Amino acid sequence: MPVPAERSQAPWADLTKRVISALVLAPIALVCVWAGGTIFVALVAIVGIGLAIEWISLCRRSRSPTMRVAGIGYVLLAGAALVWLRRDPATGRADVLFLLLVVWACDIGAYLVGRQVGGPRLAPRISPGKTWSGAVGGLLAAVAVGVLAVQFITNGAGWPAVLVAGVLGIVAQGGDLLESFVKRQLEVKDSSHLIPGHGGLLDRLDGVLAAAPVAALLALTLGRGVVLWQ
16 A cells, blocks of 8 residues: 555565565455355455454454454454355356455555655555555546456446446545554554565455445445446
């Protein structure tokens, strides 16, 4: 994500690790989404357990039981949203693929533009490394990839895809800021060191955790069998 404090010294120092990690993990996620059923549920369960373990470990720095419960609930809500979305036999695969591609694009766009352009900080008291240029770059990337994804998934297009991708991109960045706020309160840099170049599962999936319930709520509003960008 956008511009760490050491940007001027080595802005692309972790790029190789990030690319390698993405090339390993993204295909696994996409195959499980495509397969659906038990395979997808198992992936969500395994990742959910990992997220919960990371969260509990982080909460050892806090004496607040409310924070621990809220974090676990947050993970469970996102996991349930993803499983519910994917279970729709007509649109589940398309909706989850759209969601993941938009969030990933937002993350990548924010990282690349933020580090290349820099500029004013987005929320210096929460995450000093994030910039407005990165936020805008991430949002534009989310919209662009969302529109392209719709073309390939359903051969459709139009303003609804732009709007939905934009909303999911904004929510994903909000999830990123929320995790940054929590880590700042707990005085930690990363949720763990599980994923080279990314930190932990919480660092990698903060956008998905925030966007998945929003996507599920939209799907519920539209009705089963209707794609998110309808």
